[in-house]
Amino acid sequence: MFADLAALPPDALLGLTKLYNDDKRTKKIDLGVGVFRTPDNRTPVLKAVEGAQSRLVERETTKVYLPPEGAPGFGDAIRDLVFGGSIAADRCAVVQTPGGCGALRVGAGLIKRAGAQGVTIGTPTWANHHPLLSAAGLKISMAPYYDAQTGGIDFDAFYESAARLGPGDALLLHGGCHNPTGADLSTDEIDALVDLAVEREFLPFVDCAYHGFAKGLDEDAYVMRRLAERASEFIVSYSCSKNFGLYRERTGALILVGASADRTAAMKSHVLNIARQIYSMPPAHGGIIVAEILTDAALNRAWREELEGMRRAVVANRLLLVKTAAERQLGEKLNYITRQNGMFSLLPVSDAQVLTLREKHGVYLAGGGRANMCGVNDGNVGHLCEALADVLAG
Numbered sequence: 001m002f003a004d005l006a007a008l009p010p011d012a013l014l015g016l017t018k019l020y021n022d023d024k025r026t027k028k029i030d031l032g033v034g035v036f037r038t039p040d041n042r043t044p045v046l047k048a049v050e051g052a053q054s055r056l057v058e059r060e061t062t063k064v065y066l067p068p069e070g071a072p073g074f075g076d077a078i079r080d081l082v083f084g085g086s087i088a089a090d091r092c093a094v095v096q097t098p099g100g101c102g103a104l105r106v107g108a109g110l111i112k113r114a115g116a117q118g119v120t121i122g123t124p125t126w127a128n129h130h131p132l133l134s135a136a137g138l139k140i141s142m143a144p145y146y147d148a149q150t151g152g153i154d155f156d157a158f159y160e161s162a163a164r165l166g167p168g169d170a171l172l173l174h175g176g177c178h179n180p181t182g183a184d185l186s187t188d189e190i191d192a193l194v195d196l197a198v199e200r201e202f203l204p205f206v207d208c209a210y211h212g213f214a215k216g217l218d219e220d221a222y223v224m225r226r227l228a229e230r231a232s233e234f235i236v237s238y239s240c241s242k243n244f245g246l247y248r249e250r251t252g253a254l255i256l257v258g259a260s261a262d263r264t265a266a267m268k269s270h271v272l273n274i275a276r277q278i279y280s281m282p283p284a285h286g287g288i289i290v291a292e293i294l295t296d297a298a299l300n301r302a303w304r305e306e307l308e309g310m311r312r313a314v315v316a317n318r319l320l321l322v323k324t325a326a327e328r329q330l331g332e333k334l335n336y337i338t339r340q341n342g343m344f345s346l347l348p349v350s351d352a353q354v355l356t357l358r359e360k361h362g363v364y365l366a367g368g369g370r371a372n373m374c375g376v377n378d379g380n381v382g383h384l385c386e387a388l389a390d391v392l393a394g
Contacts, residue, residue: 013127013366020364028362029380031371034179034343035247036310039377046245048303052292056285063284068272070096070253071287077294078238078253082208082221087228090261093268095254095275096282100209100239101132102275103254107235108136109274110256110267111170111203119170119205122146122158124346124368126179129172129207138170146181148346151336153183162193165202175208175236176220177342180370184214184341190223194230204234212243212307213314214341224255232259235267240290242343243307251286314343317376321384328385333392337373347371353391361387 016032035043075094097103119138122145130140143161147154162171178184197204204227214220227234236255241247258264293299318337325334337345347369357363365371
């Protein structure tokens with residue numbers, strides 16, 4: 001049966017990690033896969049997670065399946081975290097999923113069942129959006145979003161594309177810390193898009209993968225809370241990988257907001273049915289940990305402090321890179337990076353220059369020049385800026 005099945009090339013981003021690990025040079029920099037890192041290149045377990053996990057191990061008496069909607073208390077805790085009490089509980093349903101990827105795939109299946117033919121996404125976007133959403137049968141349309149000349153957003157062009165959407169269409173919005181650019185919508189721009197969604201009746205689909213990494217938990221929830229005030233229906237893919245550090249636990253949620261309690265219940269029933277056809281039940285460990293942290297005052301406080309520490313560390317790395325670039329022949333070329341949010345920015349290099357950075361200087365970037373700002377630190381920023389100056393000078 002498989003004799004004629006040709007092997008596919010390895011995933012570009014995961015393959016980049018292997019290339020970095022296999023590189024024997026001592027002077028090398030990993031700015032590839034999007035995980036938080038300390039200056040000594042570790043991705044530690046959060047103390048709040050350790051506390052919740054120890055409690056879980058002590059009291060766990062079974063490995064029986066979770067309910068299809070997820071760990072007890074998880075959904076209510078995520079709803080309160082995202083909306084802060086600004087939405088009626090019966091209008092909002094939360095279903096735990098295997099990471100944000102699972103939420104995106106199941107959400108795509110839901111809107112496909114509802115009759116949507118496609119989803120519009122700003123360009124560029126996270127590489128995995130295309131396969132996850134198209135796997136549900138949705139057509140992907142790309143709209144202008146990032147302005148490489150300014151390191152900001154071409155909002156007029158993005159808004160113009162959204163203004164052509166209508167009932168039966170969906171618009172994917174990044175919920176802060178845009179991947180791969182770091183260029184986020186302002187509150188005024190969010191307001192304009194929310195009003196447009198209400199007027200044109202297209203469905204907003206928010207991908208919230210870095211909640212708390214831009215300005216803070218409440219500030220980063222602005223788009224979702226504004227939609228809760230104005231829009232009759234929308235959905236959110238939520239990931240706990242970055243803000244809880246639960247990467248390998250695959251913990252996420254699909255948040256459903258309907259025009260009424262009955263509408264939301266119908267949406268949830270279809271989500272559970274779609275999930276049953278893909279993975280059946282969500283993994284337990286991460287969901288129980290998140291519920292424990294969010295419902296325990298001491299753990300919640302500790303987690304928020306740790307998350308704020310990670311956020312501030314990424315901001316500091318951005319400032320460090322821009323300051324060092326100005327001192328190392330790059331002038332103001334990277335100044336736009338301080339106006340962006342989250343883990344990622346696009347460095348002003350071509351794909352050919354990305355290859356040169358890797359082969360000549362041991363600097364590992366994802367395609368398009370995407371750099372994980374968590375990989376920048378005092379020990380490597382000088383080498384990074386010298387390498388950039390070299391390739392940009394030709």
